Amino acid sequence: MLISDKQLARRVQEMSVQIERDFKGREMVVVSLLNGTVLFLADLIRHLSLPLRLDFIGVSSYGHGTESGDLVFTKELRLDVRGRDVLLVDDILDTGKTIHRVLAKLKALKPRRIKTCVLLDKKARRVENVQADYVGFEIPDYFVVGYGLDFAERYRNLPFVGVLHPKIYKANAKTKSPYRKKK
Numbered sequence: 001m002l003i004s005d006k007q008l009a010r011r012v013q014e015m016s017v018q019i020e021r022d023f024k025g026r027e028m029v030v031v032s033l034l035n036g037t038v039l040f041l042a043d044l045i046r047h048l049s050l051p052l053r054l055d056f057i058g059v060s061s062y063g064h065g066t067e068s069g070d071l072v073f074t075k076e077l078r079l080d081v082r083g084r085d086v087l088l089v090d091d092i093l094d095t096g097k098t099i100h101r102v103l104a105k106l107k108a109l110k111p112r113r114i115k116t117c118v119l120l121d122k123k124a125r126r127v128e129n130v131q132a133d134y135v136g137f138e139i140p141d142y143f144v145v146g147y148g149l150d151f152a153e154r155y156r157n158l159p160f161v162g163v164l165h166p167k168i169y170k171a172n173a174k175t176k177s178p179y180r181k182k183k
Protein backbone atom coordinates (compact mmCIF):
# COMPACT_ATOMS: atom_id res chain seq x y z
CA MET A 1 0.00 0.00 0.00
CA LEU A 2 1.31 3.43 -0.96
CA ILE A 3 -1.55 5.73 0.10
CA SER A 4 -4.22 4.63 2.57
CA ASP A 5 -7.94 5.34 2.29
CA LYS A 6 -7.65 7.74 5.25
CA GLN A 7 -4.79 9.68 3.62
CA LEU A 8 -6.78 9.85 0.37
CA ALA A 9 -9.90 11.14 2.11
CA ARG A 10 -7.97 13.82 3.99
CA ARG A 11 -6.08 15.05 0.95
CA VAL A 12 -9.09 15.08 -1.37
CA GLN A 13 -10.94 17.22 1.17
CA GLU A 14 -7.97 19.63 1.33
CA MET A 15 -7.87 19.85 -2.47
CA SER A 16 -11.57 20.70 -2.58
CA VAL A 17 -11.00 23.64 -0.20
CA GLN A 18 -8.30 25.02 -2.49
CA ILE A 19 -10.50 24.58 -5.59
CA GLU A 20 -13.52 26.22 -3.92
CA ARG A 21 -11.38 29.23 -3.07
CA ASP A 22 -10.04 29.60 -6.62
CA PHE A 23 -13.38 29.14 -8.40
CA LYS A 24 -15.55 31.22 -6.06
CA GLY A 25 -18.25 33.25 -7.79
CA ARG A 26 -18.13 31.35 -11.09
CA GLU A 27 -19.96 28.28 -12.29
CA MET A 28 -17.36 25.78 -13.33
CA VAL A 29 -17.41 22.93 -15.78
CA VAL A 30 -15.70 19.88 -14.38
CA VAL A 31 -14.25 17.77 -17.20
CA SER A 32 -13.16 14.40 -15.93
CA LEU A 33 -11.18 11.79 -17.86
CA LEU A 34 -12.58 8.30 -18.06
CA ASN A 35 -12.16 5.69 -16.72
CA GLY A 36 -9.59 6.20 -14.00
CA THR A 37 -11.16 9.20 -12.26
CA VAL A 38 -14.34 7.48 -11.09
CA LEU A 39 -13.50 7.23 -7.38
CA PHE A 40 -11.43 10.40 -7.07
CA LEU A 41 -14.03 12.47 -8.91
CA ALA A 42 -16.92 11.16 -6.84
CA ASP A 43 -15.10 12.00 -3.61
CA LEU A 44 -13.84 15.37 -4.82
CA ILE A 45 -17.10 16.80 -6.15
CA ARG A 46 -19.14 15.79 -3.14
CA HIS A 47 -16.97 18.26 -1.17
CA LEU A 48 -17.61 21.07 -3.66
CA SER A 49 -20.57 23.26 -2.84
CA LEU A 50 -19.97 25.61 -5.77
CA PRO A 51 -22.34 25.35 -8.72
CA LEU A 52 -20.86 23.10 -11.36
CA ARG A 53 -21.61 21.15 -14.49
CA LEU A 54 -19.99 17.80 -15.09
CA ASP A 55 -18.93 16.06 -18.26
CA PHE A 56 -16.43 13.43 -19.31
CA ILE A 57 -13.86 12.77 -21.98
CA GLY A 58 -12.97 9.15 -22.57
CA VAL A 59 -9.31 8.66 -23.37
CA SER A 60 -7.12 5.63 -23.15
CA SER A 61 -3.49 4.89 -23.92
CA TYR A 62 -2.24 2.22 -21.52
CA GLY A 63 -4.51 -0.59 -22.73
CA HIS A 64 -3.58 -3.73 -20.79
CA GLY A 65 0.08 -2.82 -20.20
CA THR A 66 2.19 -0.51 -18.05
CA GLU A 67 3.53 1.70 -20.85
CA SER A 68 1.80 4.55 -22.62
CA GLY A 69 0.80 3.74 -26.22
CA ASP A 70 -1.38 5.37 -28.88
CA LEU A 71 -3.98 7.67 -27.41
CA VAL A 72 -7.55 6.74 -28.30
CA PHE A 73 -10.55 8.96 -27.57
CA THR A 74 -13.50 6.80 -26.51
CA LYS A 75 -15.91 9.59 -25.58
CA GLU A 76 -16.05 13.22 -26.62
CA LEU A 77 -17.10 16.19 -24.51
CA ARG A 78 -20.75 17.26 -24.96
CA LEU A 79 -20.97 20.38 -22.80
CA ASP A 80 -20.11 23.74 -24.32
CA VAL A 81 -17.09 25.15 -22.47
CA ARG A 82 -16.69 28.37 -24.49
CA GLY A 83 -16.10 31.25 -22.07
CA ARG A 84 -16.36 28.88 -19.09
CA ASP A 85 -14.05 28.08 -16.19
CA VAL A 86 -12.96 24.49 -16.61
CA LEU A 87 -11.55 22.14 -14.02
CA LEU A 88 -9.87 19.23 -15.79
CA VAL A 89 -9.65 16.19 -13.51
CA ASP A 90 -7.44 13.15 -13.98
CA ASP A 91 -6.29 10.40 -11.66
CA ILE A 92 -2.59 10.44 -12.56
CA LEU A 93 -0.13 12.63 -14.43
CA ASP A 94 2.61 10.29 -15.63
CA THR A 95 4.31 10.87 -19.02
CA GLY A 96 1.96 13.84 -19.45
CA LYS A 97 0.87 12.71 -22.93
CA THR A 98 -2.80 12.35 -21.99
CA ILE A 99 -3.19 15.75 -20.31
CA HIS A 100 -1.12 17.43 -23.01
CA ARG A 101 -3.42 16.13 -25.78
CA VAL A 102 -6.60 16.80 -23.83
CA LEU A 103 -5.50 20.36 -22.97
CA ALA A 104 -4.88 21.08 -26.66
CA LYS A 105 -8.36 19.79 -27.49
CA LEU A 106 -9.99 21.81 -24.71
CA LYS A 107 -8.13 25.04 -25.48
CA ALA A 108 -9.46 24.89 -29.05
CA LEU A 109 -12.97 25.12 -27.54
CA LYS A 110 -12.09 28.58 -26.11
CA PRO A 111 -12.84 28.27 -22.39
CA ARG A 112 -12.16 31.30 -20.16
CA ARG A 113 -9.58 29.32 -18.22
CA ILE A 114 -8.57 25.74 -17.53
CA LYS A 115 -7.17 24.50 -14.24
CA THR A 116 -5.88 20.96 -14.01
CA CYS A 117 -6.36 18.72 -11.01
CA VAL A 118 -4.70 15.32 -10.57
CA LEU A 119 -4.67 12.98 -7.64
CA LEU A 120 -1.20 11.60 -8.37
CA ASP A 121 1.85 13.16 -9.97
CA LYS A 122 4.63 10.80 -11.13
CA LYS A 123 7.25 13.32 -12.23
CA ALA A 124 10.00 10.80 -12.99
CA ARG A 125 8.42 9.63 -16.25
CA ARG A 126 7.35 12.98 -17.68
CA VAL A 127 7.97 13.47 -21.41
CA GLU A 128 5.61 16.40 -22.01
CA ASN A 129 6.12 19.74 -20.34
CA VAL A 130 2.91 19.79 -18.29
CA GLN A 131 2.19 20.59 -14.67
CA ALA A 132 -1.06 20.34 -12.75
CA ASP A 133 -2.52 23.23 -10.76
CA TYR A 134 -3.78 20.93 -8.00
CA VAL A 135 -1.88 17.79 -7.04
CA GLY A 136 -2.93 15.31 -4.39
CA PHE A 137 0.30 13.37 -3.97
CA GLU A 138 3.66 13.24 -5.71
CA ILE A 139 4.61 9.59 -6.09
CA PRO A 140 7.79 7.74 -7.06
CA ASP A 141 8.17 5.77 -10.28
CA TYR A 142 5.97 2.76 -9.43
CA PHE A 143 3.08 1.38 -11.43
CA VAL A 144 0.20 2.03 -9.07
CA VAL A 145 -3.34 0.67 -8.90
CA GLY A 146 -6.48 1.20 -6.85
CA TYR A 147 -8.82 4.12 -6.10
CA GLY A 148 -9.79 4.12 -9.79
CA LEU A 149 -6.39 3.25 -11.26
CA ASP A 150 -6.14 -0.02 -13.12
CA PHE A 151 -3.83 -2.57 -14.53
CA ALA A 152 -5.54 -4.24 -17.52
CA GLU A 153 -8.85 -2.88 -16.14
CA ARG A 154 -8.41 -4.63 -12.78
CA TYR A 155 -7.96 -3.23 -9.24
CA ARG A 156 -9.91 -0.01 -9.82
CA ASN A 157 -12.16 -0.88 -6.87
CA LEU A 158 -9.40 -0.99 -4.24
CA PRO A 159 -10.08 1.76 -1.66
CA PHE A 160 -6.36 2.63 -1.40
CA VAL A 161 -3.50 3.27 -3.85
CA GLY A 162 -1.10 0.36 -4.01
CA VAL A 163 2.02 -0.57 -5.94
CA LEU A 164 1.53 -3.38 -8.43
CA HIS A 165 4.09 -6.11 -7.93
CA PRO A 166 6.20 -6.48 -11.12
CA LYS A 167 5.56 -10.23 -11.12
CA ILE A 168 1.89 -9.44 -11.87
CA TYR A 169 2.56 -7.39 -14.98
CA LYS A 170 5.35 -9.65 -16.15
CA ALA A 171 3.06 -12.68 -15.91
CA ASN A 172 0.26 -10.75 -17.56
CA ALA A 173 2.38 -9.75 -20.57
CA LYS A 174 1.51 -13.07 -22.20
CA THR A 175 -2.17 -13.08 -21.33
CA LYS A 176 -5.10 -12.02 -23.48
CA SER A 177 -6.31 -8.45 -23.87
CA PRO A 178 -9.50 -7.75 -21.88
CA TYR A 179 -10.89 -5.59 -24.71
CA ARG A 180 -13.49 -6.54 -27.29
CA LYS A 181 -12.09 -7.00 -30.75
CA LYS A 182 -13.04 -4.26 -33.23
CA LYS A 183 -15.32 -5.48 -35.99
Ligand SMILES: O=P(O)(O)OC[C@H]1O[C@H](OP(=O)(O)OP(=O)(O)O)[C@H](O)[C@@H]1O
Binds near residue numbers: 061
Ligand atom coordinates in the same frame (compact mmCIF):
# COMPACT_ATOMS: atom_id res chain seq x y z
O1 LIG B 1 0.43 10.93 -18.24
P1 LIG B 1 0.15 9.70 -19.04
O2 LIG B 1 1.37 8.85 -19.24
O3 LIG B 1 -0.57 9.98 -20.31
O4 LIG B 1 -0.78 8.75 -18.15
C1 LIG B 1 -1.91 9.19 -17.49
C2 LIG B 1 -3.15 8.59 -18.03
O5 LIG B 1 -3.06 7.17 -18.09
C3 LIG B 1 -4.19 6.57 -17.49
O6 LIG B 1 -5.21 6.38 -18.41
P2 LIG B 1 -5.42 5.02 -19.23
O7 LIG B 1 -4.96 5.20 -20.62
O8 LIG B 1 -4.84 3.87 -18.47
O9 LIG B 1 -7.00 4.91 -19.24
P3 LIG B 1 -7.98 4.70 -17.98
O10 LIG B 1 -8.19 6.06 -17.37
O11 LIG B 1 -9.21 4.16 -18.59
O12 LIG B 1 -7.33 3.75 -17.02
C4 LIG B 1 -4.61 7.58 -16.45
O13 LIG B 1 -5.97 7.44 -16.11
C5 LIG B 1 -4.31 8.91 -17.10
O14 LIG B 1 -5.40 9.41 -17.83
Ligand code: HPA
Binds near residue numbers: 062092143145149150
Ligand atom coordinates in the same frame (compact mmCIF):
# COMPACT_ATOMS: atom_id res chain seq x y z
O1 HPA C 1 1.03 4.02 -12.52
C1 HPA C 1 -0.04 3.94 -13.20
N1 HPA C 1 -1.04 3.10 -12.84
C2 HPA C 1 -2.20 2.99 -13.53
N2 HPA C 1 -2.45 3.70 -14.62
C3 HPA C 1 -1.50 4.56 -15.03
N3 HPA C 1 -1.50 5.38 -16.10
C4 HPA C 1 -0.35 6.03 -16.09
N4 HPA C 1 0.42 5.63 -15.04
C5 HPA C 1 -0.28 4.71 -14.36
